[in-house]
Amino acid sequence: MKISIINGPNLNLLGRREKDIYGERDFDSYFAELKAQYPDVEFSCFQSNSEGALIDRIQEDGFGKADGIVLNAGAYTHTSVAISDAIRGIRVPVVEVHISNVAAREEYRRHSFMAAACKGSIAGFGLDSYRLAVEALLNILSR
Numbered sequence: 001m002k003i004s005i006i007n008g009p010n011l012n013l014l015g016r017r018e019k020d021i022y023g024e025r026d027f028d029s030y031f032a033e034l035k036a037q038y039p040d041v042e043f044s045c046f047q048s049n050s051e052g053a054l055i056d057r058i059q060e061d062g063f064g065k066a067d068g069i070v071l072n073a074g075a076y077t078h079t080s081v082a083i084s085d086a087i088r089g090i091r092v093p094v095v096e097v098h099i100s101n102v103a104a105r106e107e108y109r110r111h112s113f114m115a116a117a118c119k120g121s122i123a124g125f126g127l128d129s130y131r132l133a134v135e136a137l138l139n140i141l142s143r
């Protein structure tokens with residue numbers, strides 16, 4: 001089983017940015033722990049601050065390189081029709097993830113262009129949101 005994790009803008013700053021919202025931990029150390037919890041899953045991880053690079057990666061993973069995608073599109077969640085079109089255009093399931101509870105934050109974070117294109121959304125559980133998304137994908141993919 002191949003699961004791709006795709007992180008959007010500013011998620012390279014985890015552990016350094018707005019720690020009160022996103023926590024103290026950097027993504028690399030969390031990712032190592034996540035991989036250890038699922039030894040049978042082949043994980044890949046990609047982060048970009050650029051919308052086009054995220055779309056390129058979604059397309060690559062969505063046509064053969066991965067069985068499922070965990071996507072945290074960061075702020076593009078709330079702006080990008082192009083990323084939601086990419087999700088709709090590929091063959092593999094995508095689960096939307098947010099570290100923070102976007103529904104409980106600013107009004108402009110309450111709308112997601114990703115949500116309707118994804119299998120489902122998980123938000124508000126800190127970095128554990130990624131593990132919950134992996135669980136959801138494994139369930140979908142084992143059906």
Ligand code: DQA
Nearest residue numbers: 010072074075098099100109
């Ligand atoms: C985020 C929420 C977004 O609104 C924000 O722009 C981010 C991170 C989250 O994981 O909570 O960059 O996607």
